[in-house]
Amino acid sequence: xxxxxxxxxxxxxxxxxxxxxxxxxxxxxxxxxxxxxxxxxxxxxxxxxxxxxxxxxxxxxxxxxxxxxxxxxxxxxxxxxxxxxxxxxxxxxxxxxxxxxxxxxxxxx
Amino acid sequence: xxxxxxxxxxxxxxxxxxxxxxxxxxxxxxxxxxxxxxxxxxxxxxxxxxxxxxxxxxxxxxxxxxxxxxxxxxxxxxxxxxxxxxxxxxxxxxxxxxxxxxxxxxxxxxxxxxxx
Numbered sequence: 762x763x764x765x766x767x768x769x770x771x772x773x774x775x776x777x778x779x780x781x782x783x784x785x786x787x788x789x790x791x792x793x794x795x796x797x798x799x800x801x802x803x804x805x806x807x808x809x810x811x812x813x814x815x816x817x818x819x820x821x822x823x824x825x826x827x828x829x830x831x832x833x834x835x836x837x838x839x840x841x842x843x844x845x846x847x848x849x850x851x852x853x854x855x856x857x858x859x860x861x862x863x864x865x866x867x868x869x870x
Numbered sequence: 871x872x873x874x875x876x877x878x879x880x881x882x883x884x885x886x887x888x889x890x891x892x893x894x895x896x897x898x899x900x901x902x903x904x905x906x907x908x909x910x911x912x913x914x915x916x917x918x919x920x921x922x923x924x925x926x927x928x929x930x931x932x933x934x935x936x937x938x939x940x941x942x943x944x945x946x947x948x949x950x951x952x953x954x955x956x957x958x959x960x961x962x963x964x965x966x967x968x969x970x971x972x973x974x975x976x977x978x979x980x981x982x983x984x985x986x
Contacts, residue, residue: 797975804872804960804977805913857926858903858975860913
C-alpha cells in the first residue's frame with residue numbers, strides 16, 4: 762500500500778525554487794520522512810530526511826507540517842542538473858523501504 | 871561515489887540462463903537491499919538482508935534468490951531468465967536495521983541485465 766502521494770510531474774524554471782509536495786496522512790508518530798532522487802538511470806541519491814522539525818542541508822530544505830501529514834522538499838535554486846525523479850518515502854516497520862512512483866521534475870532553461 | 875560496488879555493470883544473456891549479480895556494501899554497513907527497475911518503471915523492492923539474515927521480502931520471484939555472506943557482500947541469483955527480467959538491478963546499503971529509521975540508503979550504480 763502506498764503511504765505517500767506525490768504529483769507525477771512538475772516543471773520549474775532554472776534558477777527558481779522547486780517546491781515538491783508529498784502527502785503522508787497516515788504517518789505514525791515516530792516515522793521519518795525521507796527524500797531521494799534518481800537522475801536518469803543512476804542509482805537513487807539520498808537528499809534529506811526529517812521527523813518533526815524543518816531541516817536544511819547543502820542540497821535542499823524539508824518543510825514538514827505541524828500535523829506531519831504532508832511535507833515539501835525545496836530546491837532553492839534549481840539547475841538543469843536537478844532534473845530527476847524525486848521520491849518521498851516513509852520506511853515501513855517491516856524493514857522494507859518502498860519507493861513509489863515519485864515526482865518527475867523537469868527543470869527548463 | 872556512494873561506496874557501494876555492484877558487478878557486473880552490464881550483462882547480456884539468453885532466456886533460460888542463470889546469472890549472479892554481486893554487491894559490496896559500504897564499509898561498516900550491515901544492511902543490504904536489492905531493487906529491480908524495469909524500463910521507465912519505478913523501483914521495485916526485492917529483498918533486504920541484515921548482517922547475514924533475511925529481514926524483509928518484497929515481490930521477489932521464486933526464480934530469484936539472494937544471500938548475504940559473512941563478509942557482508944551480497945549476491946542476487948536470477949535463474950530461468952525471461953525477457954521480462956531485463957532491468958536495472960540496484961543494490962543499496964545502510965547502517966541501520968530497523969524500519970523505524972532505516973537511515974540513509976547508499977545505492978550502487980546498478981547492474982543492467984539484458985535478456986535476449
